[in-house]
Amino acid sequence: MRIELRTILLGGLLASTVLPGCATSSPAPDAAPAAASPSDNATPPGTAIASAHGLATEAGLETIRAGGNAFDAAIAVSSTLSVVEPIGSGLGGGGFFLLHEAGSGEEVFLDAREIAPAAATPEAYLDENGDLDRDRATNGPWSAGIPGLPAALVMLARDYGKLPLSTSLAPAIRIARDGFPVYGRLERGYARRAEVMERYRGTREVFLADGDPPQVGEVLKQPDLARTLGLLAEKGFDGFYKGDVADKLLASVEEEGGHWTAAELAGYEVRKREPIEFDYGDWHIVTAPPPSSGGVALAEMLQILEPWDLAALDDAKRTHLIVEAMRRAYRDRTIYLGDPDFVEMPLQMLTAPAYAAGLRATIHPDKATPSDLLSGQPVPLEDDETTHFSIIDGDGNRVSATQTVNLTYGSGLVAPGTGVILNNEMDDFALKPGTPNAFGVMGFDANAVEAGKRMLSSMTPTIIESDDAVAILGAPGGSRIITEVLLGILGYDAGLDAQQVAALPRIHHQWMPDAIAAEPDALDADTIKSLEAMGHTVNAGEGTWGNLQTVEWDKRSDKLSGGTDPRNPVGTTDVLLED
Secondary structure, X not given: OOOOOOOOOOOOOOOOOOOOOOOEOOOOOOOOOOOOOHHHOOOOOEEEEEEOOHHHHHHHHHHHHOOOOHHHHHHHHHHHHHHHOOOOOOOOOEEEEEEEEXXXXXXXXXXXXXXXXXXXXXXXXXXXXXXXXXXXXXXXXXHOOEXXXXXXXXXXXXXXXXXXXXXXXXXXXXXXXXXXXXXXXXXXXXXXXXXXXXXXXXXXXXXXXXXXXXXOOOEEOOHHHHHHHHHHHHHOOHHHHOHHHHHHHHHHHHHOOOOOOHHHHHOOOOEEEOOEEEEEOOEEEEEOOOOEOHHHHHHHHHHHHOOXXXXXXXXXXXXXXXXXXXXXXXHHHXXXXXXXXXXXXXXXXXXXXXXXXXXXXXXXXXXXXXXXXXXXXXXOOOOXXXXXXXXXXXXXXXXEEEXXXXXXXXXOOEOOOOOOEOOOHHHHOEOOOOOOOOOOOOOOHHHEXXXXXXXXXXXXXXXXXXXXEEEEEEOOOHHHHHHHHHHHHXXXXXXXXHHHHHHOOOEEOOOOOOOEEEOOOOOOHHHHHHHHHOOOOEEOOOOOOOOOEEEEEEOOOOEEEEEEOOXXXXXXXXXXXXX
């Protein structure tokens, strides 16, 4: 969908017109004048949720009405997205949950990334000629890591929620059982992956149940997935990682030629990690640590940019500086980052203002830095088919969560009798150093596959706060996730509201390939000409990308609002005010 936006990219007075029909929340009535002190509004006036599907947003609000908090709502939203967005996430995948617990003030990052099974040695992904077997790396059982998402839902309910897990999972169970209308992205995605998906018995049973592929307007019912969710609700961790569901997952992987063990499933653990925190202007940023590369990259980019008054610069100079910050951060994510349980990383150095200052000093104000002057090799990244949701509740609890099965419909393999589509995250490892993955990018030793290791990710759930506002944001988009979040933060800093931030036109540079990608209308002709004169290659007018979901609490006016990406017509945001 073309986003008709005419904008000065992230300028001080950013004029932006959103397409008619874009989902927006109904903000709370003014509870205080605009000049009110932030201390007058200690907690939000209700709950705001933004997600990639209206049924998921409503599921979250249903749990709030039942007496739950943001963490209960997160379970409902996540599990419902697993039902209605099988193209991008599900119980057979993983995710990152960035939490702020209002009562304790604790910031915690739940790492529910998939892990490599022991059978997944580098040699297992080579063909008879010693080359990377692309089909095995991206399709079927060998492409799948041990899922983490169900364990995260159990932990959220046990450690942070107010409601029983069964209550928070109830909307997802109902929707899986009764069905939901197929929408365009599901139909198009299936058409692209049909050859792979129709190889597998369990997948055919779900998506060809009526004799033909999913079509817009049809109702897709998933009774096996409803049963799996029911067992998770009844038995918690053991309902998925042990017993009947686990047996069926193991049997399916074996049936299709792969190998997992019962001990690997039963031994899965969510890791609680310390988020990355830093300041940018008046904002305090809390974001994702490794195995996400996003937080480190955000810290580098924003701290490189901080001394410049971006609003005072012309479009070309502003874009040039943002791109040069992107270039340097993406180079560093390549060299240093991996699973912190396996790799030692200089995080203190990479996120330090002094380090950013050193990188800033290498930026020529009027000339592009050729990327081939910065050594290294790119690493694997997620596909665009990931999903994100953002939540804040009336107590001030916050959730920023991104979850995925990697490529479109993951591995394409649904384990028969479970309704669970398995991820294909193994391709996010450097399965053969120096060999491009599905996205044409290469890996290195820090992200080499090992038993029990988590693959590097670019998912970047983030929470930002100033004296005047709190905003929660994140997005899918593969390698472009990090720059989507960067531009969103800069948009909030420029004074945009949540919906304007979600609709912002996007630019991206990831060091390699050495080119600026730009959505339609992100850069005007004069700006492109100036950037090219500086030595940049500009791919202007690319298709749109991403699906940013964000919520904001304006402490001054005590208003809640949300923004859902107009590139995704089924996404919604909504506000539920407290009585």
